[in-house]
Amino acid sequence: MGRGWPEVGEGWFMVPMRAQKRKEAFHEPRLHRDNCLLQVQHRIVLASSWFRCAIVRSWKLPMKRQIFPILGYQALTFVFATDQPPKTNEPLKQEVYVWQRTWNEPVRESIARHASQFTRLVALGAEITCKPTRRQVVRVAIDYTMLCASKRPIGLALRIGTYPGPFESEDEAAMVVVEQALSLIAEARANQLQPSELQIDFDCAESKLDGYRVWIEAIRRKVAPTPVTITALPTWLNRTSFKRLITAADGYVLQVHSFERPKDAETPFALCDPAVAQRAVERAGQLGVPFRVALPTYGYVTAFDRDGRFVGLSAEGPSKSWPEGVRLREVRADPVALARLVQSWTTDHPASLAGIIWYRLPISEDFLNWRWPTLSAVMAGRGPRESLRVETHRPQTALIEVSLVNDGDADCSSFPVIAARWENARLVAGDGLRGFELLETGPTAAQFRRKSDHDRLSPGERWKIGWLRLDKDAEAQVEIK
Structure with a gap:
């Protein structure tokens, strides 16, 4: 999680003043289904207008001839209405990420106290840095005894940093990824834990989703029967390659939180825009593939120079030393806004939305992350209160x-x-x-x-x-x- 920004326990970094936002080399066309749908909807609008005129004109005709325009208009209305994804008010599962890289006593204590409130825990197991000339793997020393004692299904997460390709099923990069996936599953089983899923969190460029699919297919073959799921961004939903990617996986998590680099110190910014998240979930629901949505609980400290330009940020962890003259500003997940979002999904959500997974499990040492009472209230769809x-x-x-x-x-x-x-x-x-x-x-x-x-x-x-x-x-x- 995090898409290239510092995560739990990481330090601050400086951003070059003239750094330009990376752009993709080319953009794939939108889903053919969407293009067809737009054309169909356009034709329906035109046709429905014709039928309305026909109905008005038909009142002067004999009764037998009046019925055909009416039936035609009703048929078009039915076609248009049934395009919407099916909805339900079935309860959503509540899951949580255990994303800490160091399993200290506060992490163990939080799992012991709060694991029972979730239907599943997903623990970070390893992180791979893939560079053209080297591969670096950092493993997390997971306390499997603590996870087993939670009596909850446990997923394992494998995080992969940015990698431009190439993507082959048996090249060096693919072998490192597949070997780590196998190793995580084997380690868990050796500690009497059967993972409920292996979740791949890859900072993949939108134009490389077909290459990503090659990796997922290779991983899935090797770790079967353990389900393999992926994390995905809302911007991927309109790619034809995304539909092929999620077909190759056993499900996906739609990550609707991220940090967008602010233009200046005065620009409002948020980790999760509820309106954008709502639209993304509705769009994902149209694909008809089961998914979960990831919501944030964390925060960042952002830094700006004297001219108001963004120079860096820091995540949860010890306080950082910033250069003189730097102006600091916090950005945190908004519990009130997210509680309203959860409440709206409680009463009505796409049938393919299976649950919510929170990033991440609160611990007593956190400064920027929510505390447990806040998360508990938001999970219930209730805005937290001060007292x-x-x-x-x-x-x-x-x-x-x-x-x-x-x-x-x-x-x-x-x-x-x-x-x-x-x-x-x-x-x-x-x-x-x-x-x-x-x-x-x-x-x-x-x-x-x-x-x-x-x-x-x-x-x-x-x-x-x-x-x-x-x-x-x-x-x-x-x-x-």
């Missing part, structure tokens, strides 16, 4: 510690003023923490105000935002203003 409350603690006489608690299921990024009042005492010291500053507003009153909204208070988290020391013990009222 802040203030707490006070008295560790010593006349000392008051003030904390904020997020009882909701959405991150809090903007914070209200916290007001404190007391009687019969004088403030002798105090301070704000976690980006809050302390302001005295009177002899017996003070406020905590947020200076920066960079950090987010995640669901279930508690922040100590400041403290007050009075000259003597006194009751204090602290509240959200």
Whole structure:
């Protein structure tokens, strides 16, 4: 997942100022079926107009002659209506990617706690970098015992970076890919895990989908009977070669999230446009091949120079060091918009849409990824809500510690003023923490105000935002203003 951008645990990178967006050498024509459909629809519109005129004129004719234009118009209406893909309101399966390259304790803990909420887990097993002169393979040390204990079907993912070709079934590049596919399946079976699928995530150029099919056919022959599925982009749907590609596979995942390089720091951008995702799913439904749709939970930190030009981004992981003068901006998956999208599919979706797969499983160390309460709400088609409350603690006489608690299921990024009042005492010291500053507003009153909204208070988290020391013990009222 990610289509060439940094992923979990990867560092930041710089983009040349004059780098041009790569364009394909040529574009294949749209699906012949679409061309024919457009022609048929055009003829239907023309014909239906003729029939309407014929119906109007036919009222002056005898009854026997009136019926033929009416029947013809009804027949055309039936043809046009039945072109739409079949719809259903059957429940959608909910799956999740385990895409972490390092299986540390937070990953294991998240699987132990939340695997039961999904119908399947798909774990990243290996990544291949294919260059014209060399092949590099990075394997992930998967904890198969933990996956087996989840009692859920487990898929394995093989990620392949960009590769321009050539594509042959038995050349060096193909052999590396096939060998890694076989090795992943064998490793899983040796650890008492029978994979439910092998998912290939290849950064394939649109003009190379027929070459990609050669690889899929070779992989599928070698790993049978394990099903082989692929990830696909919405832009592939109108390619004739895509229909041949998904026919060669056992299914596909439509990835409707991506990061488009912004023009400047002020340009609005999103990881997933719900309207675009909706159209892509409807278009995929017309193909009649079972598929799942991948939705995002992650975020990026983007960087811009003093002139507002995009220079790079970083994904989940330790904070990066950026050059001086760089302006940072976060872009995150929008849980409210995606909850509405999930809700719309709950009531009506193409019959060939089998489920949703989330990228990726939340862990406690995440900063840019959703936390579990947020994902749980969105999976149910419910927009997450913020719910802040203030707490006070008295560790010593006349000392008051003030904390904020997020009882909701959405991150809090903007914070209200916290007001404190007391009687019969004088403030002798105090301070704000976690980006809050302390302001005295009177002899017996003070406020905590947020200076920066960079950090987010995640669901279930508690922040100590400041403290007050009075000259003597006194009751204090602290509240959200």
